[in-house]
Amino acid sequence: MALTALIADDEAPLREQLxxxxxxxWPELRIVAEASNGAEAVALANQHHPxxxxxxxxxxxxxxIDAARQLYDRCHIVFATAYDQYALDAFEQGAIDxxxxxxxxxxxxxxxxxxxxxxxxxxxxxQDIGAQLAELGALLKxxxxxxxxxxxRWIQAQVGxxxxxxxxxxxxxxxxxxxxxxxxxxxxxxxxxxxxxxxxDELDPDEFWRIHxxxxxxxxxxxxxxxxxxxxxxxxLRGFAELLEVSRNHGYLFQQM
Amino acid sequence: xxxxxxxxxxxxxxxxxxxxxxxxxxFFDWLALVEWRQLYVTWFLVLVFxxxxxxxxxxxxxVLISFGVKVLAGGKRRAELTAKEESSKAxxxxxxxxxxxxxxxxxxxxxxPHFLFNTLALIGQLIETDPKEAARVHAHLIEYLRSSLPQxxxxxxxxxxxxxxxxxxxxxYLAIMQARMKERLAVRFEVPDFLGSAPFPPxxxxxxxxxxxxxxLEPKVAGxxxxxxxxxxxxxxxxxxxxxGIGIDLHADEGVGLANIRERLALLYGKDAExxxxxxxxxxxxxxxxxxxxxxxxD
Numbered sequence: 001m002a003l004t005a006l007i008a009d010d011e012a013p014l015r016e017q018l019x020x021x022x023x024x025x026w027p028e029l030r031i032v033a034e035a036s037n038g039a040e041a042v043a044l045a046n047q048h049h050p051x052x053x054x055x056x057x058x059x060x061x062x063x064x065i066d067a068a069r070q071l072y073d074r075c076h077i078v079f080a081t082a083y084d085q086y087a088l089d090a091f092e093q094g095a096i097d098x099x100x101x102x103x104x105x106x107x108x109x110x111x112x113x114x115x116x117x118x119x120x121x122x123x124x125x126x127q128d129i130g131a132q133l134a135e136l137g138a139l140l141k142x143x144x145x146x147x148x149x150x151x152x153r154w155i156q157a158q159v160g161x162x163x164x165x166x167x168x169x170x171x172x173x174x175x176x177x178x179x180x181x182x183x184x185x186x187x188x189x190x191x192x193x194x195x196x197x198x199x200x201d202e203l204d205p206d207e208f209w210r211i212h213x214x215x216x217x218x219x220x221x222x223x224x225x226x227x228x229x230x231x232x233x234x235x236x237l238r239g240f241a242e243l244l245e246v247s248r249n250h251g252y253l254f255q256q257m
Numbered sequence: 258x259x260x261x262x263x264x265x266x267x268x269x270x271x272x273x274x275x276x277x278x279x280x281x282x283x284f285f286d287w288l289a290l291v292e293w294r295q296l297y298v299t300w301f302l303v304l305v306f307x308x309x310x311x312x313x314x315x316x317x318x319x320v321l322i323s324f325g326v327k328v329l330a331g332g333k334r335r336a337e338l339t340a341k342e343e344s345s346k347a348x349x350x351x352x353x354x355x356x357x358x359x360x361x362x363x364x365x366x367x368x369x370p371h372f373l374f375n376t377l378a379l380i381g382q383l384i385e386t387d388p389k390e391a392a393r394v395h396a397h398l399i400e401y402l403r404s405s406l407p408q409x410x411x412x413x414x415x416x417x418x419x420x421x422x423x424x425x426x427x428x429x430y431l432a433i434m435q436a437r438m439k440e441r442l443a444v445r446f447e448v449p450d451f452l453g454s455a456p457f458p459p460x461x462x463x464x465x466x467x468x469x470x471x472x473x474l475e476p477k478v479a480g481x482x483x484x485x486x487x488x489x490x491x492x493x494x495x496x497x498x499x500x501x502g503i504g505i506d507l508h509a510d511e512g513v514g515l516a517n518i519r520e521r522l523a524l525l526y527g528k529d530a531e532x533x534x535x536x537x538x539x540x541x542x543x544x545x546x547x548x549x550x551x552x553x554x555x556d
Binding site: 010011012013014016017020037039058060061082083101102150151152153154156161162163164165166167169170186187188239 | 370371373374375377378379381382383385386436437438439441475476477478480505507508509510511515516519523528531533534535536537538542
């Protein structure tokens with residue numbers, strides 16, 4: 001019985017390219033289905049049971065890595081990617097097959113050769129694919145570095161009829177104001193319904209510091225901390241005239257190192 | 258012999274005068290800047306000292322002279338000193354600004370390698386199947402690279418171009434993305450011709466469009482539409498990029514692109530320009546650059 005394959009890529013011309021190249025490199029291989037995203041690839045693979053699945057890494061909805069995690073115990077996975085520094089590094093170290101787009105006939109020939117041997121049982125299939133895929137997935141999601149837990153990065157504020165989005169990087173400080181909280185940026189001031197307590201829980205504690213019962217300040221915006229005539233610590237923010245008071249029980253934040 | 262002695266004496270006098278004048282001006286500056294409260298305390302101490310050492314008269318003279326100087330010349334001298342300080346601050350600010358400009362120039366254009374490689378892969382494929390389309394995409398890619406690579410930009414990546422130029426660049430980019438995403442990407446430009454000559458900083462519109470595709474439309478299976486809109490509201494030029502994609506993840510960092518636009522706007526226009534991000538009620542996301550617009554500008 002002829003071997004079968006599935007191709008998944010969100011860009012139609014690149015699916016076509018791989019199909020024609022495969023036809024030249026491995027004429028007996030029958031391409032049973034083509035998918036344009038990860039979810040479609042999984043569904044079609046369940047339907048057609050291909051021996052080999054070619055997966056693009058970046059696809060809308062479910063990407064190639066997530067699709068592979070559902071399929072790797074049933075078929076051989078070959079990734080295709082145009083450029084992805086992190087993924088390429090991981091592939092070089094691991095044993096997962098991959099192709100670089102645009103696919104060259106020579107490179108495809110080598111890959112097909114290896115697949116033939118594996119499917120004939122001459123060469124063992126790579127081990128621990130599941131673990132490698134999990135690692136790869138985490139690597140790509142966090143872009144490799146400092147993937148922080150889910151802290152709030154955008155504040156939503158109703159301005160007139162529209163919903164304004166304010167990035168936390170733009171904010172100088174939050175100040176409790178009765179039932180509302182005032183959001184101060186370099187250019188505007190907005191009111192939101194969230195309380196300071198709720199914000200303090202959701203925001204990154206390394207990005208915003210509580211300096212007073214009613215003030216939450218962005219650490220990166222602080223220019224200097226001084227003392228006024230009464231000995232209170234005052235925070236000066238970059239590009240903002242008004243000083244913010246540090247309450248006594250938060251003074252430890254700015255102790256001399 | 259006599260000449261050297263005289264010279265030496267003259268040198269000594271000159272030095273003494275210089276020293277005395279430095280001391281006097283130091284005292285003068287101190288007097289001009291010192292708080293009145295602190296001055297009262299000083300007077301009190303001087304008087305106590307004077308009485309104690311039987312030098313009451315010089316002490317009284319000191320108080321009278323310092324009072325006189327403080328009242329008559331203090332204000333002027335203080336103003337002079339603050340002005341000096343301000344001007345050195347301004348110099349530092351100018352230097353900082355230049356440094357920022359240099360940093361911005363390196364930051365403002367980053368052609369994503371992923372985009373470049375994918376487009377080249379597409380052209381490679383089209384050469385075999387549809388050479389006409391390949392030539393078209395190829396031409397768009399050249400146009401895109403010409404205006405987005407900093408070293409290719411005229412006047413060494415200057416701080417200002419026109420909106421028309423930026424729209425052209427974005428059209429080239431979107432044409433390439435349409436060739437790749439096919440029916441998943443629709444594009445609408447609503448920028449009236451008369452705005453083409455309006456001054457507009459380079460690579461800002463492009464960043465907004467790349468963001469809309471990358472975060473709004475590419476992750477959406479069905480794709481969607483990008484609308485680029487330019488209009489003048491009172492004396493403000495609005496350039497909006499709207500998409501009907503998946504919207505904004507509240508827990509995702511805004512990324513360097515938007516932060517960079519905001520910093521450059523602050524640098525170029527101070528508080529007169531802003532970048533506004535909104536979620537339209539119909540879904541998707543809208544990013545809007547707003548900056549001062551003058552009717553009588555001919556560049």
